[in-house]
Amino acid sequence: xxxxxxxxxxxxxxxxxxxxxxxxxxxxxxxxxxxxxxxxxxxxxxxxxxxxxxxxxxxxxxxxxxxxxxxxxxxxxxxxxxxxxxxxxxxxxxxxxxxxxxxxxxxxxxxxxxxxxxxxxx
Numbered sequence: 001x002x003x004x005x006x007x008x009x010x011x012x013x014x015x016x017x018x019x020x021x022x023x024x025x026x027x028x029x030x031x032x033x034x035x036x037x038x039x040x041x042x043x044x045x046x047x048x049x050x051x052x053x054x055x056x057x058x059x060x061x062x063x064x065x066x067x068x069x070x071x072x073x074x075x076x077x078x079x080x081x082x083x084x085x086x087x088x089x090x091x092x093x094x095x096x097x098x099x100x101x102x103x104x105x106x107x108x109x110x111x112x113x114x115x116x117x118x119x120x121x122x
Contacts (some may be wrong), residue, residue: 003074003120006064007035007043008056008095013079018042020079020110027121034067036060061091065098075105075120077113 005028009017021028021043028048035043037055044050054060067073076099080092099106105120107113 002030002032004032004034004067004072005117005120006067006073006076007033007039007050007078008061008064008076009036009039009042009079010056010081010084011038012081012084014039014042016110017077017079018046020077020113021046021048024114024117027117030121034064034073036064056091057087059091061095065091065095068095068098068102068104071102073104075107075116077107077116079110079113080108 007017007021017039025046032051033043033048034051034053037052037058037060040050040052053063064073064076068076076095078095096106098104105116107116
């Protein structure tokens with residue numbers, strides 16, 4: 001069964017997310033990818049098919065949290081900018097709470113992202 005991975009990246013981390021996806025492209029080719037709007041549009045440039053949700057500040061984080069709550073996401077990789085201010089911080093905290101509540105793996109940096117990918121696909 002195909003695994004579903006959700007990808008999110010703050011503006012200052014989008015280039016890191018694209019590089020991460022390229023570094024793990026073989027895994028992602030065998031996954032269903034759902035992403036927040038802007039992040040997903042960047043990831044599509046790698047040639048992968050991506051289901052786009054709204055951008056994070058417009059509700060995309062909440063949409064992905066809902067998928068996690070419904071058991072429709074196997075892992076979330078969310079490259080956060082720990083130094084930036086984010087108007088949608090309540091949505092970010094809710095996403096993290098939902099991932100904890102429903103035991104959905106959540107990575108917030110490339111090191112833990114790699115562990116999630118390897119754990120789900122190896």
